[in-house]
Amino acid sequence: MAEKPAKKEQIGRQPMPEQDAKVRARNFDEVPFGLEPEAAILEASRCLQCKKPACVEGCPVSVDIPAFIKFVAEGKFTDAISNIWRVNALPAVCGRVCPQELQCEGKCIVGKKGDPVAIGNLERFVADYERNNRLAPMPEKAPATGKKVAVVGSGPSGLTVAGDLILKGHEVTIFEAFHKPGGVLVYGIPEFRLPKEIVFSEVEGLEKQGVKLICNEVVGRTVSLDELFEEGYDAIYLGVGAGLPTLLDVPGKNLIGIMSANEYLTRSNLMKAYLFPEYDTPIILGKNVVTLGGGNVAMDSARTALRLGADSSRIVYRRSRAELPARGAEVHHAEEEGVEFHFLAAPLEFKGDDKGRVIGMKVQQMELGEPDASGRRRPIPVEGEIYDLECDLVIIAVGAGANPLLTQSTEGLELNKWGYIVADPATGKTSKRGVWAGGDIVTGAATVILAMGAGRDSANSMHDFLTRGW
Amino acid sequence: MFKIVEREEMAQGTVIRNVIDAPKIAKKAKPGQFVILKADEKGERIPLTMADTDPEKGTITIIYMVVGKSTARFKDLKVGEGYMDVIGPLGKATHIEKVGKVICVGGGTGVAVLHPITRALKQAGNDVTCIIGAKTKDLLILEDKMKAASNTLYVCTDDGSYGRPGFVTEQLKDCLNEGGIKLCVGIGPVPMMKFVCKMTKEYDVPTLVSLNPIMVDGTGMCGGCRVTVGGETKFACVDGPEFDGHQVDFDELFQRLASYFEEEKRCYNEYCKLSESKL
Numbered sequence: 001m002a003e004k005p006a007k008k009e010q011i012g013r014q015p016m017p018e019q020d021a022k023v024r025a026r027n028f029d030e031v032p033f034g035l036e037p038e039a040a041i042l043e044a045s046r047c048l049q050c051k052k053p054a055c056v057e058g059c060p061v062s063v064d065i066p067a068f069i070k071f072v073a074e075g076k077f078t079d080a081i082s083n084i085w086r087v088n089a090l091p092a093v094c095g096r097v098c099p100q101e102l103q104c105e106g107k108c109i110v111g112k113k114g115d116p117v118a119i120g121n122l123e124r125f126v127a128d129y130e131r132n133n134r135l136a137p138m139p140e141k142a143p144a145t146g147k148k149v150a151v152v153g154s155g156p157s158g159l160t161v162a163g164d165l166i167l168k169g170h171e172v173t174i175f176e177a178f179h180k181p182g183g184v185l186v187y188g189i190p191e192f193r194l195p196k197e198i199v200f201s202e203v204e205g206l207e208k209q210g211v212k213l214i215c216n217e218v219v220g221r222t223v224s225l226d227e228l229f230e231e232g233y234d235a236i237y238l239g240v241g242a243g244l245p246t247l248l249d250v251p252g253k254n255l256i257g258i259m260s261a262n263e264y265l266t267r268s269n270l271m272k273a274y275l276f277p278e279y280d281t282p283i284i285l286g287k288n289v290v291t292l293g294g295g296n297v298a299m300d301s302a303r304t305a306l307r308l309g310a311d312s313s314r315i316v317y318r319r320s321r322a323e324l325p326a327r328g329a330e331v332h333h334a335e336e337e338g339v340e341f342h343f344l345a346a347p348l349e350f351k352g353d354d355k356g357r358v359i360g361m362k363v364q365q366m367e368l369g370e371p372d373a374s375g376r377r378r379p380i381p382v383e384g385e386i387y388d389l390e391c392d393l394v395i396i397a398v399g400a401g402a403n404p405l406l407t408q409s410t411e412g413l414e415l416n417k418w419g420y421i422v423a424d425p426a427t428g429k430t431s432k433r434g435v436w437a438g439g440d441i442v443t444g445a446a447t448v449i450l451a452m453g454a455g456r457d458s459a460n461s462m463h464d465f466l467t468r469g470w
Numbered sequence: 471m472f473k474i475v476e477r478e479e480m481a482q483g484t485v486i487r488n489v490i491d492a493p494k495i496a497k498k499a500k501p502g503q504f505v506i507l508k509a510d511e512k513g514e515r516i517p518l519t520m521a522d523t524d525p526e527k528g529t530i531t532i533i534y535m536v537v538g539k540s541t542a543r544f545k546d547l548k549v550g551e552g553y554m555d556v557i558g559p560l561g562k563a564t565h566i567e568k569v570g571k572v573i574c575v576g577g578g579t580g581v582a583v584l585h586p587i588t589r590a591l592k593q594a595g596n597d598v599t600c601i602i603g604a605k606t607k608d609l610l611i612l613e614d615k616m617k618a619a620s621n622t623l624y625v626c627t628d629d630g631s632y633g634r635p636g637f638v639t640e641q642l643k644d645c646l647n648e649g650g651i652k653l654c655v656g657i658g659p660v661p662m663m664k665f666v667c668k669m670t671k672e673y674d675v676p677t678l679v680s681l682n683p684i685m686v687d688g689t690g691m692c693g694g695c696r697v698t699v700g701g702e703t704k705f706a707c708v709d710g711p712e713f714d715g716h717q718v719d720f721d722e723l724f725q726r727l728a729s730y731f732e733e734e735k736r737c738y739n740e741y742c743k744l745s746e747s748k749l
Contacts, residue, residue, distance in 0.1 A: 179555040216557045245693040256729045263692035280514035282733035356725035
């Protein structure tokens with residue numbers, strides 16, 4: 001026994017094999033290939049199996065990380081997935097898009113001295129292994145309760161609620177406004193980071209368990225919440241996402257070639273404009289592309305632009321590198337692929353040609369001042385330091401707001417001053433009886449896993465309501 | 471699938487009318503609202519304002535001009551076939567109330583959008599005068615229906631092949647000169663709407679227009695359909711599609727509609743070639 005820990009320390013973090021940066025910057029295939037079983041077993045053996053695992057505390061849905069990793073170390077991949085499934089219906093997604101460095105891996109004890117256990121890569125491995133081999137038994141369903149639940153929105157939080165409540169014996173129907181399920185996982189996150197086939201496979205899994213999926217139904221327009229109650233639904237979960245683009249109020253803002261990241265990514269991802277003209281939806285192919293913003297959406301946009309053939313893809317961000325809100329791996333991948341960063345830079349004005357197409361922008365140099373309400377140092381303009389950037393496509397990825405389509409057409413739903421739904425942080429209950437909400441429409445734009453965590457809490461509260469009353 | 475139950479070629483096959491089985495949308499839709507249609511897996515999402523609905527039969531009617539690949543693909547759909555996706559009703563409904571004398575001006579396929587609004591305005595007790603126009607007689611649509619939906623109907627053709635020769639604005643000017651007009655609704659190509667609004671502004675007659683900019687989701691998510699109205703950015707999909715015509719920046723709208731001009735041309739040409747090779 002005495003030798004065991006020493007042996008573990010000798011094993012380094014297993015590298016994730018991935019496409020060469022130059023090659024992948026021009027294709028839409030997924031960047032990492034995934035771990036081979038041998039590497040996964042070796043990586044899993046690095047886990048110390050802590051008695052009080054800090055990693056689990058760092059996980060918004062409390063995946064039993066040491067337990068599933070132990071199964072991986074023993075080569076029992078199917079047991080590993082069954083274990084994760086108990087609390088996480090979307091492991092293939094989480095393994096790819098969670099900010100592990102801030103969550104599980106950020107708390108990993110092994111990481112105190114060296115590199116943390118690659119929990120995300122292992123989760124991804126286990127989920128992919130199962131998807132490719134289909135060996136795990138379906139999670140068991142509780143006896144039917146006869147209660148009906150409507151889930152509005154098929155993004156990460158809605159899918160979590162659906163997955164939880166179907167297992168608890170309720171009838172679940174998901175309503176999706178788009179023609180395909182997945183929400184931001186499908187319209188927002190690009191193929192090279194999260195292949196759509198994986199999302200659809202996770203949704204199919206839910207359908208196999210009995211979840212009904214209705215696409216093309218805009219709740220708030222096609223049908224109202226009150227009509228859903230009249231149709232016999234006993235409880236409703238709202239996971240509609242933030243869904244309102246933030247645009248800039250500077251001269252030239254409506255020139256052709258200035259678009260929200262929502263539009264750019266929806267065209268490319270959901271509508272497959274990167275395959276135009278095989279697919280009918282076009283997209284502007286910029287030669288010199290500027291993306292404004294510093295989050296994951298900005299990284300996704302800038303990297304998509306490269307793949308669509310841009311000669312240059314620049315990120316213009318008003319704070320410095322240290323404040324970039326994007327996941328570390330995304331910034332790293334973007335830089336490797338050739339995305340250039342202009343830090344401490346803010347757009348002042350867009351210039352267009354006689355056809356109304358953007359040809360350039362004026363940029364104001366910034367410096368960091370005192371911390372603002374977010375705790376980050378506020379960027380302030382450096383007087384007189386203004387420069388020009390040539391660009392024929394500008395993607396605005398500076399955040400999202402609350403889409404009012406559903407909330408404005410619903411009586412009795414309390415909203416905060418920004419238009420987000422007010423929901424109990426512990427239960428997801430809203431001010432409207434029988435209605436829960438979670439994810440970005442409550443918190444503002446956040447992460448996939450936080451939305452899933454909110455879905456989990458709401459699902460538990462909804463189950464209590466359905467079996468015991470409000 | 472959303473099945474096509476009726477199909478009609480109008481204006482010598484350049485304009486198509488589809489009656490589509492879509493009961494949930496038919497039940498909810500009001501005049502002025504639109505749907506988004508997608509023909510098949512690889513199709514584009516195309517917004518079209520509904521020309522009619524029948525809540526009892528559970529159908530909606532769309533009328534569109536064939537202008538590119540997507541509408542050409544729509545045209546190829548036969549009765550019994552259908553659209554893979556139809557989403558709606560989207561946008562705000564027209565505000566209908568009794569105001570007195572109203573003028574409805576329609577051009578091209580805008581007449582199709584104007585029809586349910588005209589009918590509702592007349593039903594609300596307004597005295598409705600209609601002016602509809604087309605380039606030439608063969609391209610004129612819905613004359614009989616517009617006649618039934620209004621109290622007085624004027625027809626204009628650009629080439630003088632039918633009705634009054636010239637643009638709808640000339641007839642509009644005569645009507646405005648008679649006075650007493652409380653509201654104008656103008657729906658058609660962007661230049662037509664622009665000139666209708668320019669004229670009604672001189673006479674201080676409030677004017678509604680229905681806009682059809684480039685759109686992706688139709689739920690306020692992408693901002694592709696943004697238009698400048700009274701100096702503010704509005705989303706046609708959720709704030710419209712109808713706006714105060716005197717406040718709309720039509721020149722910006724016209725430019726933005728050409729965003730994908732080259733791509734659309736290329737796509738359409740390839741589709742036409744493919745269709746020819748199949749014959």
